[in-house]
Amino acid sequence: MKKTTFYLVLFLAATTLFSSFKKNDRPPNSSTSEFEMLVQYLETNGNFINTLAPALISPEEIKENLKNEKYLVLDIRSSDWFEYGHIKKSQNVEGPKLLEFFESEIDPSSFEKITIVCYSGQSAAYYASLLRMYGFDNVYSLKWGMSSWDQEFATNIWVKNSKDEFTDQLETTVNSKPVAGNSPIINTGKTDAKEILKARIKEAFSKPYKESIVKSAVAFETPQDYFIVNYTSEELYKTGHIKGAVHYTPNKCLNTQTSLLTLPADKKIVINCNTGLSAAYAVAYLDVLGYDTYNLAYGSNSYMNSTLVEKGWNAWTAEEIKNFPIVE
Secondary structure (H helix, E strand, C coil), X not given: CHHHXXXXXXXXXXXXXXXXXXXXXXXXXXXXXXXXXXXXXXXXXXXXXXXXXXCEECHHHHHHCCCCCCEEEEECCXXXXXXXXXXXXXXXXXXXXXXXXXXHCCXXXXXXXXXXXXXXXXXXXXXXXXXXXXXXXXXEEECCHHHHCCHXXXXXXXXXXXXXXXXXXXXXXXXXXXXXXXXXXXXXXXXXXXXXXXXXXXXXXXXXXXXXXXXXXXXXXXXXXXXEEEXXXXXXHHHCECCCCEECCCCCCCCCCCXXXXXXXXXXXXXXXXXXXXXXXXXXXXXXXCCCEEEECCCCHHHHHHHHHHHCCCCXXXXXXXXXXCEC
């Protein structure tokens, strides 16, 4: 009897010790998904997309700082267009290679502001958003891109793409947000939020930005193929939007405590803002979080420009072209 009792006590002690070991040996928050770790990290470290985005620079500010060594302009247009004409002292860097350039070619912290410049401002905004998430919070993008610098650059970009083609197809119905659902699945294999972020951003840089664009003609023709986020003011949304679009408030809605989790993880999401600039910042953020996200090219200016002009709602007009000097 004593022998049996001894073995029973020994068994219970071993079981308790093994359970304690397993509990203490388990990584903290092992049940937390990569998505949860990543979004919590982003929301507690600046929460840029829900507070200050977009980070835009005016052409006037760049011109005023052409002699300022603390201002750096990086032009991500093709080398041919860069040689045709560019901002004085700007450097030509391919968009997908910006992160590598920041890490190995320059000391980003030595500059007050680093401005990314493209044709329209949209791809520059996308890359600026990625770089800000990576930790370079002195990065900005030029509003309207080189279209704001000189007429010649604007002609085939903003001038050509600011239209009113679909104003007769606008919907005024207020569409409700879905209930919160599943989040995207991220699988980088990393266990630290910062490392997950770096892996996701590097993956985003490897994808050509042109793959993140949906033109308004496509969105109006097949709105059922997308979950369309109207990322504008509520007043503009009620004035008219793409059929089925749901209103999400900029600088507030892409937060886990508000509406982020109402975005579908299993459908293509198109972000529609006024200009395509705020949307590009949001698209970069959502791409990193694992959503399948696209930017509506040129925003609402691409289908209701005259209404935006009339209402004073961040519309493209000829007044945005400053005709500043260029270097050939």
